[in-house]
Amino acid sequence: MAQLWGGRFTKETDELVYRFNASISFDQKFINQDIEGSIAHVKMLAKQGILTEEEKNAIIEGLNGILADVESGALPISDKYEDVHSFVEAVLIDRIGEAGKKMHTGRSRNDQVAVDMRLYVRQEVTAVDELLKELLQTLIRIMEENLDTYMPGFTHLQKAQPITLAHHMGAYFEMFKRDRLRMKDIYARMNYCPLGSGALAGTTYPLDREYTASLLGFDGPTLNSMDSVADRDYVIEFLSALSTIMMHLSRFSEEVIIWNSNEYRFVEIDDAYSTGSSIMPQKKNPDIAELVRGKTGRVYAALVSILTTMKGIPLAYNKDMQEDKELTFDAIDTVKGCLALFDGMLKTMKFNGEVMAESAMKGFTNATDAADYLVNKGVAFRDAHGIIGRLVLYCIERDKSIEELTLAQLKEISPVFEEDLYDAVSLKTCVQKRLTIGAPGHEAMEQVIAINKAYLAE
Numbered sequence: 270m271a272q273l274w275g276g277r278f279t280k281e282t283d284e285l286v287y288r289f290n291a292s293i294s295f296d297q298k299f300i301n302q303d304i305e306g307s308i309a310h311v312k313m314l315a316k317q318g319i320l321t322e323e324e325k326n327a328i329i330e331g332l333n334g335i336l337a338d339v340e341s342g343a344l345p346i347s348d349k350y351e352d353v354h355s356f357v358e359a360v361l362i363d364r365i366g367e368a369g370k371k372m373h374t375g376r377s378r379n380d381q382v383a384v385d386m387r388l389y390v391r392q393e394v395t396a397v398d399e400l401l402k403e404l405l406q407t408l409i410r411i412m413e414e415n416l417d418t419y420m421p422g423f424t425h426l427q428k429a430q431p432i433t434l435a436h437h438m439g440a441y442f443e444m445f446k447r448d449r450l451r452m453k454d455i456y457a458r459m460n461y462c463p464l465g466s467g468a469l470a471g472t473t474y475p476l477d478r479e480y481t482a483s484l485l486g487f488d489g490p491t492l493n494s495m496d497s498v499a500d501r502d503y504v505i506e507f508l509s510a511l512s513t514i515m516m517h518l519s520r521f522s523e524e525v526i527i528w529n530s531n532e533y534r535f536v537e538i539d540d541a542y543s544t545g546s547s548i549m550p551q552k553k554n555p556d557i558a559e560l561v562r563g564k565t566g567r568v569y570a571a572l573v574s575i576l577t578t579m580k581g582i583p584l585a586y587n588k589d590m591q592e593d594k595e596l597t598f599d600a601i602d603t604v605k606g607c608l609a610l611f612d613g614m615l616k617t618m619k620f621n622g623e624v625m626a627e628s629a630m631k632g633f634t635n636a637t638d639a640a641d642y643l644v645n646k647g648v649a650f651r652d653a654h655g656i657i658g659r660l661v662l663y664c665i666e667r668d669k670s671i672e673e674l675t676l677a678q679l680k681e682i683s684p685v686f687e688e689d690l691y692d693a694v695s696l697k698t699c700v701q702k703r704l705t706i707g708a709p710g711h712e713a714m715e716q717v718i719a720i721n722k723a724y725l726a727e
């Protein structure tokens with residue numbers, strides 16, 4: 270045990286208490302951020318005349334040396350220290366002596382951990398955003414290649430109306446685009462620097478918090494020292510946005526699993542993204558999609574955990590807040606892994622356009638268009654709805670689709686039907702006549718793709 274705070278204690282900490290309290294096993298994940306924050310802090314202290322230039326240089330050199338040695342493996346992070354902050358400070362003092370003892374001037378571990386966590390989360394917000402952007406590039410490519418790949422659109426998982434694969438992928442494009450907007454919002458809102466807030470009440474040293482903030486790439490200092498050390502809203506916002514990403518990925522995974530099933534065969538997942546069975550030789554399972562769907566739960570869990578942890582904490586810092594880390598780190602790593610793997614699966618997936626079109630032809634996805642046909646011939650919509658309902662029943666009894674009936678058969682149901690019905694209810698017409706912005710028609714989709722390509726090029 271090597272502690273920063275032995276002075277006022279008369280007894281050694283119980284071993285179990287020490288281990289229960291320690292966070293080094295997980296907060297070593299942000300050693301980079303911890304050292305980056307300390308370097309900014311000592312630069313500011315020197316600028317303010319609180320440290321000499323020599324002290325500043327010795328500390329910075331020492332810190333850089335520690336980071337290099339940790340990265341090379343020469344300096345293992347030892348769990349005899351309580352947390353990453355204690356580890357770095359102890360090694361620094363050990364290596365450079367007196368100057369090292371001055372690094373923590375005008376700082377508390379409360380504002381130190383607050384800035385470390387913020388720097389870490391900020392970096393991960395950008396990393397997630399980049400992965401989302403890659404997924405959007407994949408989606409837009411699939412969209413461009415499949416403007417005329419017909420498939421059934423579903424409601425209640427029942428065939429509803431024909432759409433295109435481009436249109437279906439476009440729905441996910443919009444979802445992941447919103448996810449990226451959330452990353453941008455979170456970044457802007459969180460990008461203020463808590464360093465210099467001390468334990469909770471600021472410090473008596475003449476710190477230049479604007480300067481520290483600018484050194485660390487923040488838009489400015491936070492404006493209340495108690496809020497600075499007690500705020501984890503940005504973690505909650507990030508986990509909420511990550512949960513939404515997982516919800517989107519999970520829905521998409523569910524569709525891929527259905528589409529890849531023996532019954533649907535709309536897609537074929539590449540061998541590299543499928544797994545076999547230990548007993549059934551014929552199996553090729555969509556494990557990646559299933560795992561992405563399954564991992565959604567642990568990301569939600571991280572959100573619920575931090576919300577619950579924070580709800581009962583009086584101002585300002587309390588040790589409960591140490592619980593902000595493990596599940597958050599796990600959620601971030603999970604989402605990044607899922608985004609990368611899902612993108613890889615999608616990139617290599619084969620879409621069976623013919624099977625999709627075939628499926629769209631069966632199942633009366635053109636029934637609404639058939640009703641619209643009658644409306645255009647002067648039949649009231651409600652009557653048309655009834656006529657087409659009877660027509661569908663007639664077809665089901667004969668195992669035919671609408672367009673497979675003869676004109677004589679059609680006229681048995683309604684004399685209004687003419688030869689031009691066949692064109693009106695063809696798959697192509699049904700899709701290509703839907704041309705309002707947001708609809709699946711070819712030109713409408715081209716418009717949307719152009720807008721989204723311009724967005725991706727921003």
Ligand code: ARG
Nearest residue numbers: 292352378379382586590591
């Ligand atoms: N490991 C602690 C955490 O993650 C660092 C802050 C400790 N501050 C304190 N007052 N004990 O929250």
